[in-house]
Amino acid sequence: MPFCNAINPPSKTFVKPLCVVCEDDSCGQHFGQYSCKACAAFFRRAVASKMTFECRFDKRCDISPRVRNICRYCRYQKCLDMGMNQNAVQAFRDSYDKRFTRSPSASLSYNANGHADMRRLPQLFDGYAKFQHLRSTSFGMLAAESNSQSWDPGVIYRSLDLETLLKFIPQSTYSSAKKGCHMETSLAYDMIMEDHFAPFSSLTPDDRKKLFDQFSVFFCNAEKSYNTYKAFGHIENNDKVMLADGGYVKLDEVYKYYVDSIDINADPEHLAR
Amino acid sequence: MPFCNAINPPSKTFVKPLCVVCEDDSCGQHFGQYSCKACAAFFRRAVASKMTFECRFDKRCDISPRVRNICRYCRYQKCLDMGMNQNAVQAFRDSYDKRFTRSPSASLSYNANGHADMRRLPQLFDGYAKFQHLRSTSFGMLAAESNSQSWDPGVIYRSLDLETLLKFIPQSTYSSAKKGCHMETSLAYDMIMEDHFAPFSSLTPDDRKKLFDQFSVFFCNAEKSYNTYKAFGHIENNDKVMLADGGYVKLDEVYKYYVDSIDINADPEHLAR
DNA sequence: GTCGGTCAGAGTTCAGG
DNA sequence: CCTGAACTCTGACCGAC
Ligand SMILES: [Zn+2]
Ligand SMILES: [Zn+2]
Ligand SMILES: [Zn+2]
Ligand SMILES: [Zn+2]
Numbered sequence: 001m002p003f004c005n006a007i008n009p010p011s012k013t014f015v016k017p018l019c020v021v022c023e024d025d026s027c028g029q030h031f032g033q034y035s036c037k038a039c040a041a042f043f044r045r046a047v048a049s050k051m052t053f054e055c056r057f058d059k060r061c062d063i064s065p066r067v068r069n070i071c072r073y074c075r076y077q078k079c080l081d082m083g084m085n086q087n088a089v090q091a092f093r094d095s096y097d098k099r100f101t102r103s104p105s106a107s108l109s110y111n112a113n114g115h116a117d118m119r120r121l122p123q124l125f126d127g128y129a130k131f132q133h134l135r136s137t138s139f140g141m142l143a144a145e146s147n148s149q150s151w152d153p154g155v156i157y158r159s160l161d162l163e164t165l166l167k168f169i170p171q172s173t174y175s176s177a178k179k180g181c182h183m184e185t186s187l188a189y190d191m192i193m194e195d196h197f198a199p200f201s202s203l204t205p206d207d208r209k210k211l212f213d214q215f216s217v218f219f220c221n222a223e224k225s226y227n228t229y230k231a232f233g234h235i236e237n238n239d240k241v242m243l244a245d246g247g248y249v250k251l252d253e254v255y256k257y258y259v260d261s262i263d264i265n266a267d268p269e270h271l272a273r
Numbered sequence: 274m275p276f277c278n279a280i281n282p283p284s285k286t287f288v289k290p291l292c293v294v295c296e297d298d299s300c301g302q303h304f305g306q307y308s309c310k311a312c313a314a315f316f317r318r319a320v321a322s323k324m325t326f327e328c329r330f331d332k333r334c335d336i337s338p339r340v341r342n343i344c345r346y347c348r349y350q351k352c353l354d355m356g357m358n359q360n361a362v363q364a365f366r367d368s369y370d371k372r373f374t375r376s377p378s379a380s381l382s383y384n385a386n387g388h389a390d391m392r393r394l395p396q397l398f399d400g401y402a403k404f405q406h407l408r409s410t411s412f413g414m415l416a417a418e419s420n421s422q423s424w425d426p427g428v429i430y431r432s433l434d435l436e437t438l439l440k441f442i443p444q445s446t447y448s449s450a451k452k453g454c455h456m457e458t459s460l461a462y463d464m465i466m467e468d469h470f471a472p473f474s475s476l477t478p479d480d481r482k483k484l485f486d487q488f489s490v491f492f493c494n495a496e497k498s499y500n501t502y503k504a505f506g507h508i509e510n511n512d513k514v515m516l517a518d519g520g521y522v523k524l525d526e527v528y529k530y531y532v533d534s535i536d537i538n539a540d541p542e543h544l545a546r
Numbered sequence: 547g548t549c550g551g552t553c554a555g556a557g558t559t560c561a562g563g
Numbered sequence: 564c565c566t567g568a569a570c571t572c573t574g575a576c577c578g579a580c
Contacts, residue, residue, distance in 0.1 A: 027554095027555095028554060029554080029555075030555070030556085031555095031556090036567095037567070037568075037569095038566070038567050038568090039492065040555090040556095041566075041567060041568095042565090044556085044557080044564075045565085045566090064554065069565085069566070072565095088555095088556085089556090090339075090342075090556065090557075090573095091339055091340050091342065091343060091557095091558095092557080092558095093342045093343060093556085093557050093558075093572080093573090094326070094329075094342060094343060094344055094345045094346075094558095094572090095558075095559095096557090096558055096559070096570090096571060096572085097328065097558085097559080098325075099326050100547095114574085256480075273561095300547095300548095301547060301548070302547085302548075303549085304548095304550070306548095306549095309574090310574065311574050311575090313549095313574095314550095314573075314574060314575095315573075315574085317549085317550075318572085318573090319548090342556095342557085342573075345572095360549095361548095361549090362549095363549065363550070366549090366550055366551070366579090368576085379579095392555090441572070524577090542564070
């Protein structure tokens with residue numbers, strides 16, 4: 001009853017409905033059509049993993065129980081042609097196994113269906129470019145304040161050697177990074193709240209705030225890695241990390257970063273962990 | 274009305290209250306808070322089955338309709354945080370139709386707090402006492418028939434030593450145990466069908482028969498253990514088992530039990546397995 | 547109105563190819 | 564790796580009170 005677009009007749013005959021894909025015995029409806037468990041599982045995996053297939057023959061392969069695994073392209077195509085509904089594939093769920101504590105994939109985002117989603121990528125790129133533009137003007141002020149040279153994080157310095165690089169890139173301290181972080185946060189907040197960032201436009205202001213809370217710290221970390229790669233990725237045995245203020249921290253000199261800390265009363269070496 | 278601690282405002286606005294957990298449309302209150310049926314069912318199952326969950330992420334998972342199944346820990350935690358009341362989850366209800374499939378505990382029912390329910394225990398005790406009374410009068414006839422001394426199973430013989438005990442307790446044989454079993458079965462059947470056994474009064478005669486079929490063999494085994502403990506529990510290295518006829522069988526003399534078997538034409542040693 | 551039971555159809559696990 | 568059998572879990576539906 002869930003979907004009355006089902007292709008097999010409901011129950012005019014007493015014959016058990018067959019799988020609309022491979023004509024094996026069906027076990028009820030799956031994703032809107034009568035199908036066997038095997039075809040249902042195949043369809044779910046294909047949709048959830050966004051798999052793409054190719055036919056090695058003429059895209060007219062037979063799909064019957066004995067041979068249904070010979071061509072995945074034609075099997076998947078027949079699933080779609082027979083009306084199996086991609087939107088009925090849901091998000092991934094919690095693990096049944098309590099020992100299984102790690103994230104399924106820490107590097108991919110998931111859309112409303114819980115699938116890795118790349119459709120937003122161009123919009124995100126566009127938003128990041130706008131963000132970079134706002135930032136480089138704002139950092140001009142910060143650089144003037146600290147008497148160091150301005151450095152545009154939007155440029156890749158692959159062609160420069162380490163000595164030249166370090167003339168442009170200031171060393172970070174806690175207070176400079178804090179100023180930078182505050183500015184970054186304000187900028188990102190404005191971007192998100194003022195509808196410049198495309199994917200967020202569809203959300204209510206309240207939801208955007210929540211999202212920003214979740215997002216900003218991860219974004220900072222991700223961008224730290226990204227900028228480190230852009231600045232030092234071509235240097236072998238790099239021991240420096242870029243921060244959001246456009247400065248760097250040498251890993252064996254982390255204590256320097258906390259040396260001018262004003263609002264954390266603790267041993268800088270200990271804070272560095 | 275049930276709980277006025279409900280978090281959503283009652284109905285000052287005409288806006289339908291949302292689920293306090295996932296913000297889906299709510300269908301009234303459940304366990305004290307406005308919630309959707311899905312979250313209510315999830316909460317009920319989790320409490321009733323005493324489930325425990327773990328978060329695979331950072332315990333801040335979003336709980337919205339499309340992704341609420343990604344983290345059961347955070348969903349359950351949000352149920353509690355939003356005020357859903359664990360004590361409002363009731364006991365498992367009896368189900369006539371249910372086979373002995375996979376109840377969390379096949380032998381215990383649970384009360385509103387999810388604890389094993391002991392309210393029936395006095396009734397059961399009372400019923401067992403009645404049963405013992407009927408039995409002891411009936412066994413009087415059996416004992417007279419077999420010329421052995423009468424033995425009341427309702428007494429604990431802890432104070433007696435083994436030699437004294439064995440003067441009172443007859444050794445079982447197949448025929449005496451068989452008579453005893455027949456009598457026991459009739460007694461139990463009468464008790465159950467004649468409304469003497471309190472918890473069964475609420476069932477239809479047909480259901481009582483079914484229950485008796487399932488119950489009697491387990492009851493026999495349980496009582497065997499119980500009587501063995503009462504009779505020999507204080508004797509170290511006990512090698513004797515009490516049977517329902519009030520007699521005992523020595524474990525390395527099981528063949529004796531079958532020695533007067535009249536309706537089984539087989540080697541007593543072989544029957545003992 | 548809100549409780550629990552039910553079960554089709556979602557998702558997960560894992561041995562075997 | 565992919566497949567599919569065997570499993571658990573979810574939530575719409577229903578009856579009980
Ligand atoms: Zn099929
Ligand atoms: Zn093909
Ligand atoms: Zn909900
Ligand atoms: Zn979580």
